[in-house]
Amino acid sequence: MSAPGPASDYFGARLSFDRGVPGRRAVDVPRWDSEPAPLPDARLLRDSVRLPEMSQGELVRYYTELSARNYGIDSGTYPLGSCTMKYNPKVDDLVASLPGLAAAHPLAPAAEVQGTLRTLLELRRGLGEITGLGGVSLAPAAGAQGELAGVLMITRALEDRGELAQRRRILVPDSAHGTNPATAAMAGFTVTQIPTAADGSMDRAVIESELDGSVAAVMVTVPNTLGLWERGIEEVAGLIHDAGAYLYGDGANLNAIMGRVRYGDLGFDVVHLNLHKSFSTPHGGGGPGAGPVCCSEELAPYLPTPVVTEGGDGVVRLTVPERTIGRMQQFGGNVGVLIRAYAYMRALGLDGLRAVSGQAVLNANYLRVLMHGHYDLPYDRPVLHEVVFSGSRQRREHGVPTYDIAKRLIDHGFHPPTVYFPLIVEEALMIEPTETEPPEAIEALAAAMIAIAAEAEADPETLHGAPWTAPIGRLDEATAARRPVLRWQPGTTEG
Numbered sequence: 001m002s003a004p005g006p007a008s009d010y011f012g013a014r015l016s017f018d019r020g021v022p023g024r025r026a027v028d029v030p031r032w033d034s035e036p037a038p039l040p041d042a043r044l045l046r047d048s049v050r051l052p053e054m055s056q057g058e059l060v061r062y063y064t065e066l067s068a069r070n071y072g073i074d075s076g077t078y079p080l081g082s083c084t085m086k087y088n089p090k091v092d093d094l095v096a097s098l099p100g101l102a103a104a105h106p107l108a109p110a111a112e113v114q115g116t117l118r119t120l121l122e123l124r125r126g127l128g129e130i131t132g133l134g135g136v137s138l139a140p141a142a143g144a145q146g147e148l149a150g151v152l153m154i155t156r157a158l159e160d161r162g163e164l165a166q167r168r169r170i171l172v173p174d175s176a177h178g179t180n181p182a183t184a185a186m187a188g189f190t191v192t193q194i195p196t197a198a199d200g201s202m203d204r205a206v207i208e209s210e211l212d213g214s215v216a217a218v219m220v221t222v223p224n225t226l227g228l229w230e231r232g233i234e235e236v237a238g239l240i241h242d243a244g245a246y247l248y249g250d251g252a253n254l255n256a257i258m259g260r261v262r263y264g265d266l267g268f269d270v271v272h273l274n275l276h277k278s279f280s281t282p283h284g285g286g287g288p289g290a291g292p293v294c295c296s297e298e299l300a301p302y303l304p305t306p307v308v309t310e311g312g313d314g315v316v317r318l319t320v321p322e323r324t325i326g327r328m329q330q331f332g333g334n335v336g337v338l339i340r341a342y343a344y345m346r347a348l349g350l351d352g353l354r355a356v357s358g359q360a361v362l363n364a365n366y367l368r369v370l371m372h373g374h375y376d377l378p379y380d381r382p383v384l385h386e387v388v389f390s391g392s393r394q395r396r397e398h399g400v401p402t403y404d405i406a407k408r409l410i411d412h413g414f415h416p417p418t419v420y421f422p423l424i425v426e427e428a429l430m431i432e433p434t435e436t437e438p439p440e441a442i443e444a445l446a447a448a449m450i451a452i453a454a455e456a457e458a459d460p461e462t463l464h465g466a467p468w469t470a471p472i473g474r475l476d477e478a479t480a481a482r483r484p485v486l487r488w489q490p491g492t493t494e495g
């Protein structure tokens with residue numbers, strides 16, 4: 001169903017293919033006054049390529065209208081939990097696109113790209129300081145790739161210790177992002193799940209009973225995906241080390257703690273960061289990312305190559321660590337994302353980064369308090385950067401699943417939050433307002449969520465069919481995934 005109004009009646013949901021009028025042109029091809037070039041054999045030529053025939057004005061309007069249908073962080077609040085969809089300063093894009101940085105060739109000799117390399121070196125040092133883990137490779141292109149690098153580094157270190165054969169297990173809490181167990185499995189380990197205790201932290205007794213000589217590592221997300229601080233993590237780190245295992249940190253939620261707590265000081269051996277969440281590159285949409293891996297001195301010889309290093313001669317180079325796990329991808333990483341992170345870090349400084357985490361925590365708790373009582377909150381304690389509500393009550397009492405609530409939020413003008421994750425929360429609604437939302441936006445989001453809770457009670461039918469205002473309503477997701485229609489056929493999209 002499409003929104004009412006004369007403009008949309010005229011434009012409808014039709015594709016450009018269905019809009020053309022024969023003979024209209026968006027561009028005029030200049031007349032060719034020289035000798036005509038011979039054409040290929042007439043049998044090889046088509047009469048028509050069936051391109052839409054539109055005037056330039058129509059074409060501009062078509063794409064402008066399509067672009068306005070995209071909901072992004074520049075159009076409104078985008079509270080996807082765990083993904084940190086926040087406003088990223090435009091000046092960081094400007095810095096990353098400076099020709100000297102953007103045009104540097106990945107295979108250029110070090111002497112010719114000292115500016116770029118020194119920028120990366122300073123980023124490397126900055127991330128080392130923020131995490132308290134000074135060994136840093138900027139090479140991984142995503143959080144998941146940083147995780148794989150970290151676990152492969154642990155693998156190599158165990159191999160050098162002669163313990164790889166007996167240490168075959170990695171412990172992962174049941175609240176973890178799916179990439180954690182997937183990484184452990186990809187690296188050839190078996191995964192032992194650690195349950196979450198009633199307070200939202202890992203079950204300490206289970207950890208203690210599982211820790212033995214067969215454990216290679218424990219992967220812990222701090223703060224965890226419930227938005228909660230992992231209570232007693234320093235002591236757990238000690239237990240893990242006493243058992244001869246490593247503590248891996250998922251640092252995707254760094255915006256909750258940066259400038260305040262350092263992974264290295266907590267006892268982590270290796271951690272990955274998501275610069276395309278916390279450090280000024282938008283997450284989502286499948287764009288380029290950067291998942292640097294930061295580690296202790298002990299693990300530094302295993303870092304993925306390359307590592308940006310300053311030589312005694314003052315020249316910065318891309319170097320290969322002594323016992324490296326190898327390359328994660330081609331060249332030195334996604335440099336544009338790294339430059340943006342550097343610009344962000346330098347613009348804010350340590351005080352600014354600390355203010356970011358303070359604001360992220362304040363905003364999440366403001367939302368928690370505003371929505372409190374309207375939705376169930378299974379882990380009801382102050383949160384860090386995000387809060388995980390549950391739609392269980394709405395499902396049980398009114399037959400409205402979380403899916404309907406999320407879809408209805410579109411009609412209220414917001415992008416839905418992350419739903420059905422973490423897996424340990426039934427009907428989960430995982431909301432991360434991020435540090436860049438002003439209080440009015442958080443109040444408006446809470447008001448919409450509260451209004452939807454009232455609608456679930458009074459008018460569940462409306463929620464079952466939502467969204468009503470989007471150009472395309474509810475999809476048959478199974479069919480869309482299994483039998484997607486990816487090519488336009490004449491007549492299929494008319495009207």
Ligand SMILES: *Cc1c(COP(=O)(O)O)cnc(C)c1O
Pocket residue numbers: 082083142143144145177179221225250252253274289291
């Ligand atoms: C986003 C995220 C990841 C994975 O990062 P990608 O860049 O998407 O691969 C891992 N862990 C947590 C907690 C995350 O939020």
